[in-house]
Amino acid sequence: MLLRLPESVSEAQECIAEGAVPVGGATLVWAGWQRDGFPAQAMSLRNVPEANVIGRGTLGGAVxxxxxxxxxxxVLRQAAANVGTGAVRRxxxxxxxxxxxxxxxxxxxxxxxGARATVLERDSVFETDLAELLAKQHLLLSLHWRDPVVSSYRKLAADAGGPPPLVVAAALHSDTDGADRLHVAVRxxxxxxxxxxPCAAGTDETIDRLGDTTVGTLHATAWAIVRQHIGELLARPRGR
Incomplete structure (x- = not known):
């Protein structure tokens, strides 16, 4: 297998056009390749500057x-820190x-x-939402977002080999009109x-509003964890 390491977006597009299979850290595909056979060409974005950026409101797909x-x-920092082992995260x-x-x-x-994705195709670079990114399995060049007022993350402990642990992520954003809005995602x-x-005057009322959304359809144990997590977030001093 030839591993190609383009150093620009245009070079990466040439690799895609010539049939190179995009690969990140190969932590997920290596076992499959060993079982089913390796592609003739693979491509990593690790030398493409746009895919390696880390900064305010942006994160590269090859980081x-x-x-x-x-x-x-x-919330994003803690999510990354809780993935697998140190060897996996490297x-x-x-x-x-x-x-x-x-x-x-x-x-x-x-x-x-509220992140949006900049994605790379053989003949274009464009921005899309996360739903399309996942549905069409686009090659992610970078993520972009507007920094929240405050955010937090929780991942429950789980037994090795068992079902995926519950994850709760939350962020408080200030809208353009100055009102606060609570965003919550649960795996x-x-x-x-x-x-x-939208945030209400009190924490309980805000949580009650969340209970009327799709997040409120969680089973009782998960919902109790979400309620606690949101209560703790809304009580925190404001920061990132």
Whole structure:
């Protein structure tokens, strides 16, 4: 197998046009390739600058998870820090986790940030939402978002080899009119539910509003965890 390492978007598009298979950190595809056979060509975006950016409101798809630091909001930073083992985080990439993984550990965090995706195709680069990114399995070049007022993340403990643990991500955003809006995403098993509500005068009323959304359809145990998490978030000092 020839691994190609383009150094620009145009070079990456040439690789795609010539049949190279995009690969992130190869943590998810390697076993399958060993079983089913390796492609003739693979391509990594690790040398493409646009895919390696880490900054205020942006994160490249080729960034490995252990590089994600306090330049991004807490919810995304904690999501990355809780993926697998240290060895996995040193090789797994943002794009591989969100697009290539069935667990998609970073997806709830990206959803509550209202992130949009810049994607790469053989003849174009364009922006789309996360729903289209996942549905069409686009090659992720980078994520972009508007920083929240405050955010938080929780991943429950789970037994190795068991079902995926419950994940709760939340972020408080200030709308253009100055009103606050709460965004919540929950991974329950392999399903991810997300919604948002305007913040009420009191925490209980805000949580009650959330209960009327799709997030409120969670089973009782998960909903109790979400309620606690949101209560703690709304009581925190404002920051990222």
């Amino acid at each position: 490995v998870l252990n590089r994600i630091d306090d330049r991004v909001p807490e 090789t797994a990439t943002v794009g591989g986790n969100i697009v290539g993984s069935t667990l998609r550990c970073l997806l709830p965090a990206a959803l509550v940030l 329950d098993g392999y399903d991810v539910l997300s919604d948002s509500v």
